[in-house]
Amino acid sequence: MANSKFEYVKHFEQPDVLLPNTWIVVRLDGRGFTKFANKYEFAKPNDRRALDLMNAAAKAVMTELPDITIAYGISDEYSFVFHKTCTLFERRASKIVTTIVSTFTAYYIFYWSTYFPERPLSPPLPSFDGRAVCYPSVQNLRDYMSWRQADCHINNLYNTTFWALIQKGGMEAPAAEKLLSGTLAADKNEILWSRFGINYNNEPEIYKKGSVVLRDYELVEPSSQKTAANEVDNIAEPVQQSKTQAEKEKKLRNKAQVTIQHLDIIKDEFWDRRPWLLSNKPGKPSKAT
Template sequence: MANSKFEYVRNFEQPDNLLPNTWIVVRIDGRGFTKFANKYAFEKPNDRRALDLMNAAARQVVTELPDITIAYGVSDEYSFVFHKSCSLFERRASKLVSTIVSTFTAYYIHYWSTYFTETPLSPPLPSFDGRAVCYPSVQNLRDYMSWRQVDCHINNLYNTTFWALIQQGGMDALEAEKMLKGTYAADKNEILFSKFGINYNNEPEMNKKGSVIFRDYELVEPGTHNAAAEAENQAEPVQPSKSQADNERKRRAKARIVVEHFDIIKDEFWDRRPWLLSNKPGKIPKET
């Protein structure tokens, strides 16, 4: 590389490496999406087109970045999880976050016309911001994922009740807020059922649980492995041989990437899918 008197400016670039041997979660959020949703008249409390669009963009991110082991999304946010053994981009926060944000935003705009067929985009265009957080243990990671899903449930129950009061109950926003102030989940369920005949349990699973994206392999029986313990006991990332790495890469490429709406708080989801914590591809399901 040629030297010049201007090269000193590189000294201002500071390292932003993420902690080694930790789980990395990159969470992205829509910027100014309340105003954006109003501009395009998103349906309240949930617009199926908007949620499907988020899932389509996120699925492409997972497809293009095989180091992502699982992703979880709700509303205008998505979390992408990288395994603790991942060395992608030398674990640099800025490069990792910018790659996720730019790839997601590009596909969000690309797929917009697929889901909003009669509403073309116009400036200001949708954009997202992101941050990267390191979690040292499997329990920390699972607690993070549980937190996001619990948050999804709490917000969706509130919003479902709030908008029922407005759209079906004839209240304005201030009246609905006042009625819901200090209420618990049981109170909101009672309001929905007694006033509007809505059984919250029958609401779409995506609205109640959010969306989880992962590579799908054959399910295993719980108790036949302990992927969590193996991941915790791994003192440092184990680098596979070239042949092992090639084999794993091929198996990941063959795996179907699915979008599901499962309970990710309970152990069963993780126990039946050990590859999410071990970072070792499972068996490709036989076609039926």
């Protein structure tokens, strides 16, 4: 296309390239989801259909974007992780974030009728915002993921106890909040068991641990992969792959089944048995697929 006198406006566009050789985490959150959840009468403290809908949208995003290494979701938020060597959209923050958020939102609306067939959507429609954060080391990345899962447990234990006091104990919300103020995890567990016969350990894992979305490769023995994280962190510069090798690995990722699991991602075992999450090298196809 020929240049025109109006093309100078392109110079107003500011560069927004994310730091090289860092892990990129795109975290999205529902906008005004408290009101949204009330409008569609989501079950308290957890609505399984709403969580399954979030997971379905996240799985679709990860299926469409093989550059995503792992995703983790709780409530109305999801975090998508890109490997430090990722070059998607030349690492432009705006392009990466808007692609993740728009694709997720599109699938959330697309799948809505599957999980809430009796409640058609009406304006204002669900929407999400997002931001990208760079983490320089594997430890930083793991600490971020651990933070989100710890938050999941803390919030779910509180909400489970809070709503038990209201729904089963007949308390008003202010009174329940006052009773729980300053309590520890052991106190909440005691309230659940002594008052309502609820063993928190028996609550569904999806509520306690959140949801992990990843490509399903064959698990490995941890002992042979102990240096994987260190090797990744010791790379001074991203390894430049040939176009052929990059395409080959992309095809392998596309073939791998994207699964949703509810696991402990804080412990070393999760990462040690799935070295592809840190190395960005596709693993062996799972025997189950």
